[in-house]
Amino acid sequence: MSDAQQPALDVAAPAPAKPARGGATGERPAQAAERPVARVAVDVSLSHLDRPFDYRVLPAQHEDAVPGARVRVRFAGKLRDGFILERLDASEHDGTLAPLHKIISAEPVLTPAVARLIRRVADHYAGCFADVLRLAVPPRHAATEAEPRRSAATEPVEGQTGAPQPDPIWATFPDGPGLLAALRDGRNPRAVWRPTPSTDPSGDWATGFAEAAAATVAGGRGAILIVPDRRDLDRLAAACAERLGERSFVQLTAELGPSARYRSFLAALRGDVPVVIGTRAAAFAPVRDLGLVGVWDDGDDLLSEQRAPYPHTRDVLALRAVTEPCAVLVASYGRSVEVQSWLESGWAHEVALERTSLRRLAPRVKVTADSDSRLERDPLARALRLPREAFEVIRTGLTQGPVLVQVPRAGYLLALICQTCREPVRCQFCGGPTRQGPGDQPASCTWCGRLQADWACPICGGRRLRAPVVGAERTAEELGRAFSQTPVRRSAGGSVLSEVGPDSAIVVTTPGAEPYASDGYAAALLLDTSILLLRPDLRAAEEALRRWFNATALVRPGGDGGTVLAVGESSGRALQALVRLDAAGFAARELAERGEAHFPPAVKLITAEGRREALDEFVALAQLPDGTELLGPVELPEQSRLADADEPVWRLTLRGPRAFGDRLARAAKEVAAIRSARKSEGGLRLRVDPQIID
Missing domain, CATH: 3.40.1440.60 (PriA, 3(prime) DNA-binding domain)
Incomplete structure (x- = not known):
């Protein structure tokens, strides 16, 4: 195209x-x-x-x-x-x-x-x-700039000596060998790759990325590979070191520090290395003869820049593939709606396993109480947070290796209600929500921190508390009591494990903090799935499914006994997509519904946030294309306001067809330019296709 x-x-x-x-x-x-x-x-x-x-x-x-x-x-x-x-x-x-x-x-x-x-x-x-x-462009570091140039990579890369090396990861996929051949030949394919969500070799995305980079380098071009966080970067670096050689690539992240970051930047700029890997800071890396840009797990919100103008790495790389013609590789276990729109428009093409192969290589996934027979065995399965089937999966999994338990939230008891009348427990002093830590300590306010030692329900007078929302810390405590002979390890918040061994253990984590298991997890338990689905965000279901697939990918294939059990409503569409391993179908339905409701990526959407007077001036000055919808302004909740805002903040939403999305963005920028020249009071925060729509 x-x-x-x-x-x-x-x-x-x-x-x-x-x-x-x-x-x-x-x-x-x-x-x-x-x-x-x-x-x-x-x-x-x-x-x-x-x-x-x-x-x-x-x-x-x-x-x-x-x-x-x-x-x-x-x-x-x-x-x-x-x-x-x-x-x-x-x-x-x-x-x-x-x-x-x-x-x-x-x-x-x-x-x-x-x-x-x-x-x-x-x-x-x-x-x-x-x-x-x-x-x-990172800030200059004069001492680093004056250092002698790094010598160019000397390790042999595929295609430099002899015949091409085999690519076991890509050989599993029907279109995989053709993709690598196109990269070696200097062509620019645009591929959306879905690795197998399991510990099978076909699910090793890091090795797949390294092989794609090696094929690109063999064709005489360079590559940029982007991942969301440090843990993914470490895994990709290990794969690239094995496949390309340690001197054939550099890491480029904002957290490296001024000297190390600038040294990596100069190595790419001067052509000393052909491959750059990193987080979103590497999307603009000046790689010579760029032939491939790739991004892993593009749905992760870490890839969305938090500074103006708030670009998303996925779109930056897509724009780069057009501005500086090169190949594109987007990969994830799930699928974002934006990538699905690329596929449906024909701008990119899918590389995935056939349905039968996917089912054979992935773990067996099921939902609690998804049949009448299971419901007869455990009538309370739909009401309990940890039904009998969950304990059976853990018990069976522990005989084969570690078991992963994913809990949406960290902490202990995160919300409290009255045991008698179910009235939420509010602080006696400021009216804020309350929580409770481990042990016998009394509840405390999450706003002012005061203890609620003598709390009594204002409705019924009861003094007993109940916790409808339980965190990872309390879950680990409960499982430790139920399986007293099994070690329980936690990975959440500031204490994230990088890896666990093959021995039997229960590993309780929050989403994104799951440690890798050396031989894969024997089973995984997904708790409190409704909490992820009930987030007040347009992407709640998409994000929940992405996190569940990422956890599923850490489990052994079904042929090796790998099992994933999700505790939730079995009729939910996201959970059904998880059971079917159907990320593509779910994304296609989400995209269709976005089109009917006029939400991105089916339409162009721009939000302007600021004082009411500034938004009124914006509307008066804007020369919007025909067909543009104006929604609002509406006042934002206090927690959504700008960091330095003392007055109420309002939001105005502009929405129009993508056919003239560039004109809509240009019109918004022209208004910002006029207000800037006038030195109008009150700043405006413009966001184009914001990642979070609440």
Whole structure:
């Protein structure tokens, strides 16, 4: 599909920026004889100044003023940092240009390809070039920049010596060998890969990513592979070290520290390594001859940037695949609705196992009380948090190895109600919700922290408490009593285990904190599934299914005795999709319903949050495309307000067809530019297709 036919991206090609003068002086000093004008992206996050500015290059600066170099310029009477985008023979401005104040570094850290990507991302998310630039280029570390260059990788990579090595992971999938062949040949396929959600080798996504990168490198190109967090990165790094060699890749994350991060960035920029792996900070890595961009578990909210303009890594990589033509690989055990829309539009193609193979290699998944016979055996199965069948699965699993127990929330007793009348227990002093820790300690308020030692129900006068919401800590305590001869380990919050051994043990975790088992878990128990499904979020069911599939992927195949039991309502659509291992069908139905309800990704949606007066001005100034819906403004709850907001915050929602989504984003940005130029009071927070819609 050509770039102009991409309904999933809806970003128009960026128009050439109109240059502007950087300043004026009284007389015209000597200029550099060759291309004396430098077009500079100044670090200014003001919408009405979101364009490059022209400056004069002095003769002494000629050699160092290369495109991509860091400079300091005088802008609006102040010295500001910037980057040279290009050198020109002349400026369209007729007046005298201000000179570059200083060349900070001649290292061309902003490549033309990355600069084009930054512009497209900023336009897509109605943001500023400078804001995206801060995400793309790490701060300079002078000592690291002065270090000798890292020697290029010397380990042999597939295709460099002899015949291609076998790819056991991809050989399992019908279209896998064809995908790797396309990468070796220098073509640009766009694939959505679903590994098997089990410990079978076909579910080893990290090795699959490493093999895809090796095929790309064998074809003479580079690769960028993105994962959500450090645990996934460690697993991917181990696979890449085994498949590519330790000197063929670098890790790039925001948590590395200034020196290590900048060293990895320079290694990719200078072409010393062909592969970059990392978290969302690596999406803009300046890899030479880029041939593949990949992202694992794109539904994880860690891949959504929390700073303006709030880009999502999945969309940044998709835009990069268009701006800098390369292959795309998106993989996860579940499936996001956005990726499903790519498949249905034809922009990407699926790589997955056939149904029969998937059922054979995945664990056996079932839901409690999903048949009349099971309900007859345990009439209270639908009412109990831990029914008899759950204990049977744990008991059977412990004879073969460790058992995983996933609980949605950490803590002990997270909500309290009156035992007699079921009235929620509120703080006697401030009216806040209460909770209780382990042991005999009294309940305490989650707002003011005061103990509720002499609490009495204001409705019935009762003093006995009941906990409808139980956390991982209390669950581990209960299972420890039930299986007193079995060790119980916890992995949650600030104490996350990385791995457990093959010995029998009960491992109680929260979603995302599940440790890997060396030989896979014999069984997994998914508790309190309704809590995940009842979140006040449009993506609640999608996110719940993603977390359940991630837990299922840690369990052995059904042929080896692997079993997953979910405790919940068996008729729920998300749980039924889990039982059928049907992530694709669930995503397709979700996408269809989003289309009927006019929610992303079926439509373009932009939210503007701020004071009511600012939103009224926004509506008055906006030149919106025909067919745009205006929803609101509505006042936000106190916990949803901006961090520095003392007054009530309101939200305005703009919604329109994706066919003119780029025009809608441009209209929102134009309003922001007008308000910025006017110096209007009250800031606005714009979000394009927000990840969380509550």
